[in-house]
Amino acid sequence: MIDLSPDNLALLTTLQMAFVSTVILMIIGTPLAWALAKMKSRLKVLIEAIVALPLVLPPTVLGFYLLIAFSPQSLPGQIWQQVTGQQLAFSFSAIVIGSIIYSLPFVVQPLQKSFEQLGDDLLEAGSVLNAGPIDRFFNIILPMTKASFITAASLAFAHTVGEFGVVLMIGGNIPGETRVLSMALFDHVEAFNYQQAHILAASLMISALILLSIIYLLNRQPSARNKKIVDKTSSCS
Amino acid sequence: MSNTLSLNIKCQRHSFKLSINQLINLDGILGILGHSGSGKTTLLRSISGLNKECSGIIKFNDKVLMDTKLKQFIASEKRQISMVFQDARLFPHLSVHENLLFAAKRCNKPKLNVDDIIELTELSALIYKPVTQISSGEKQRVALARAILSEPKLLLLDEPLSALDNKSKIALLALLKKVNQRLKLPMIYVSHHLEELQQLADDLLTLNKGEVSHYGKIHQVIHQLNHTELIKQQTSLSLPICAIDKKYSLLSLQLNEQQKIQLPYLQATNLKHGDVIRCTIFANDISISINEPIKSSIVNKLQATLVDIIQVDHQVLLTLQCGNQSFFANISAFSFDRLKLVKQQQVYMQFKASAVHTYNSFTC
Numbered sequence: 001m002i003d004l005s006p007d008n009l010a011l012l013t014t015l016q017m018a019f020v021s022t023v024i025l026m027i028i029g030t031p032l033a034w035a036l037a038k039m040k041s042r043l044k045v046l047i048e049a050i051v052a053l054p055l056v057l058p059p060t061v062l063g064f065y066l067l068i069a070f071s072p073q074s075l076p077g078q079i080w081q082q083v084t085g086q087q088l089a090f091s092f093s094a095i096v097i098g099s100i101i102y103s104l105p106f107v108v109q110p111l112q113k114s115f116e117q118l119g120d121d122l123l124e125a126g127s128v129l130n131a132g133p134i135d136r137f138f139n140i141i142l143p144m145t146k147a148s149f150i151t152a153a154s155l156a157f158a159h160t161v162g163e164f165g166v167v168l169m170i171g172g173n174i175p176g177e178t179r180v181l182s183m184a185l186f187d188h189v190e191a192f193n194y195q196q197a198h199i200l201a202a203s204l205m206i207s208a209l210i211l212l213s214i215i216y217l218l219n220r221q222p223s224a225r226n227k228k229i230v231d232k233t234s235s236c237s
Numbered sequence: 238m239s240n241t242l243s244l245n246i247k248c249q250r251h252s253f254k255l256s257i258n259q260l261i262n263l264d265g266i267l268g269i270l271g272h273s274g275s276g277k278t279t280l281l282r283s284i285s286g287l288n289k290e291c292s293g294i295i296k297f298n299d300k301v302l303m304d305t306k307l308k309q310f311i312a313s314e315k316r317q318i319s320m321v322f323q324d325a326r327l328f329p330h331l332s333v334h335e336n337l338l339f340a341a342k343r344c345n346k347p348k349l350n351v352d353d354i355i356e357l358t359e360l361s362a363l364i365y366k367p368v369t370q371i372s373s374g375e376k377q378r379v380a381l382a383r384a385i386l387s388e389p390k391l392l393l394l395d396e397p398l399s400a401l402d403n404k405s406k407i408a409l410l411a412l413l414k415k416v417n418q419r420l421k422l423p424m425i426y427v428s429h430h431l432e433e434l435q436q437l438a439d440d441l442l443t444l445n446k447g448e449v450s451h452y453g454k455i456h457q458v459i460h461q462l463n464h465t466e467l468i469k470q471q472t473s474l475s476l477p478i479c480a481i482d483k484k485y486s487l488l489s490l491q492l493n494e495q496q497k498i499q500l501p502y503l504q505a506t507n508l509k510h511g512d513v514i515r516c517t518i519f520a521n522d523i524s525i526s527i528n529e530p531i532k533s534s535i536v537n538k539l540q541a542t543l544v545d546i547i548q549v550d551h552q553v554l555l556t557l558q559c560g561n562q563s564f565f566a567n568i569s570a571f572s573f574d575r576l577k578l579v580k581q582q583q584v585y586m587q588f589k590a591s592a593v594h595t596y597n598s599f600t601c
C-alpha cells in the first residue's frame with residue numbers, strides 16, 4: 001500500500017465521501033424530486049420544508065442531532081450496529097449519511113423544478129406510443145432534463161467536498177476514515193501552518209471554480225448547439 | 238372482422254360529469270362532436286388510458302381495457318391505442334426521423350415499413366430536421382405518422398386540426414382520409430367543427446353535457462341535428478361526380494337517375510369522374526317554388542316532395558324528399574303562409590352552385 005501524506009489521505013477520503021454521497025443522493029433524490037413534482041397533497045409543503053432545512057440550519061445543529069441519532073444509545077445507531085456489527089458514529093458511513101442529508105436540497109430542488117417544467121404532455125405522448133414508465137424515464141425524462149441532472153450531481157459533489165460542520169460533529173477527525181480536506185485545512189490554521197493551509201484552500205477554491213465552470217458550460221451547451229443547427233440550416237436554404 | 242368499442246363509464250370532476258353507455262361500431266372513422274366542455278377529450282383520454290379517474294367498463298373488441306368493479310385497468314402503453322393530440326407533442330430532443338423511430342421501435346410485431354409511412358405522410362423532405370424547426374401543419378403530420386408507426390388497433394385524434402391554418406387543414410384532412418383507406422385503421426376523430434367531421438367521418442356521435450345525444454351514420458345524424466341548436470341547419474350529402482365542365486368550372490354530382498347537383502369546380506383539387514365527394518347545403522341557401530322555375534340564373538333546380546314542416550318562431554324548417562335523399566330548407570313563416578305549403582306537396586327547390594359547399598370551399 002502506498003503511504004500517503006495526511007493531506008493526500010484527507011483528499012482521498014473527501015473524494016470517496018463525495019463520490020459515494022453523490023451516487024446515493026442521485027438514487028434517492030430523483031424519485032423524491034419526482035414525487036414532490038407530482039404531489040398535490042398538502043403534505044408537499046412540509047416535505048419540501050424538511051428537504052430544504054439544511055439550507056438554513058447551521059451545519060452544527062444538523063450535526064448535533066445526527067450525532068445523537070447515530071450514537072449506540074439511540075435506535076438508528078442500535079439498528080446500524082446490529083446489522084453491520086460496527087458503531088455508526090465517527091465512521092466513514094456516518095459522514096456519508098450526514099453528507100447525504102446535508103446536500104439533499106442541492107439534488108432535489110433542481111430536479112423537482114425541471115420535472116415540474118417538463119409537465120405530463122410528453123410523457124402521455126410516450127405512453128400512447130407503447131413506452132412504459134422505465135422506458136419513459138430513460139428516453140424522455142432523462143434526455144429532456146439532462147442539464148438538471150448534471151447540475152444536481154455537480155452541486156451535490158461540490159457541496160460534499162466543502163463540508164465541514166456536519167462532518168466535524170459526526171465524524172470526529174480520524175485520518176483515513178473521517179478526516180476530510182476541510183478539517184485538514186482547519187488543523188493547519190490552528191497550528192499556524194499557513195503555507196499548507198494556503199495550498200489546501202487554494203486547491204479547493206480552484207477545483208470548485210473549475211467544477212462550477214463545467215456546470216455552466218454544460219448547461220449552456222444545448223442552446224449553443226441549437227444555434228449551430230439554425231445557422232447550418234439557414235445557410236443551406 | 239368488425240371492431241367494436243363498448244363504453245359504460247362515469248366520470249365526475251367538480252361540476253363536470255361524463256356518463257356514457259354506448260356500443261360503438263368502429264369500422265371506419267367515428268366522429269365525435271360536442272361543444273367545449275361536453276366531455277369529448279375526457280372520453281378520448283379514458284379510452285386511451287390516460288384518464289384514470291373514470292369508473293365503469295371499457296372494452297375494445299372484447300378485450301377489457303378497464304373494469305373498475307373487478308379492479309382491472311390496462312395501462313395506456315399496453316392498450317395498443319394511439320393518440321394524436323391537439324398540440325402534436327413531438328419529442329423536442331429528437332429529430333423528425335427519431336420521433337418516428339421512437340414509435341416504430343416500441344411496436345411488438347411491426348408490419349409497417351417506416352419508409353412507406355414517411356412516403357404516405359409526405360415527410361421525406363423533413364425527415365432529418367429538428368422538430369423545433371418545422372411548421373404546425375408539418376408537426377401534426379409527423380405526429381400522425383408517429384402514431385401510425387406504433388401500429389395501434391385504434392387511433393384517437395383529439396382536434397388535430399385546431400391549431401392549423403386553412404391550407405394545412407385541407408392537406409391533413411386529405412391525408413387522414415388516405416391513411417384510413419390505405420391502412421384500414423379504425424379512428425375516432427374529435428372536433429367541435431362539424432365541417433371537418435362531415436368530410437371525414439363515417440359515423441357521428443354527439444356529446445352534450447357529458448352524455449351521448451345522437452349516434453349513427455354521419456349524414457343521418459347531421460340531419461337529426463337540424464332539429465337541435467347544435468349546428469346550422471343543413472343537408473349533408475355524399476355523391477359521385479358524373480361530369481366535369483372545365484369551360485365553366487362546374488362539377489356535376491349524380492343525385493339520382495334523373496337529377497344532378499352542380500357546384501363550382503376547384504381546379505387545384507384534381508378530382509375525376511366517379512369520385513365521391515361530400516358536400517353541404519345550408520338550409521338558408523335553399524329557396525322553394527311551387528311552380529317550375531324557368532330561365533333562372535340559379536343552376537340547381539330539383540323537384541321534391543314536402544314531407545315535414547316544423548315552425549319555430551318566424552322560421553319554418555321544411556324537409557323535402559328527392560328520391561332517397563332528404564333536403565332541408567329554411568324559409569320565413571311569411572313565405573310559408575304565402576305559398577300555402579302542405580305536406581306531400583310537390584315543390585321545386587332552388588340553390589346556387591356556390592351554395593354547395595365542400596371542405597375546400599368552407600375553408601378557402
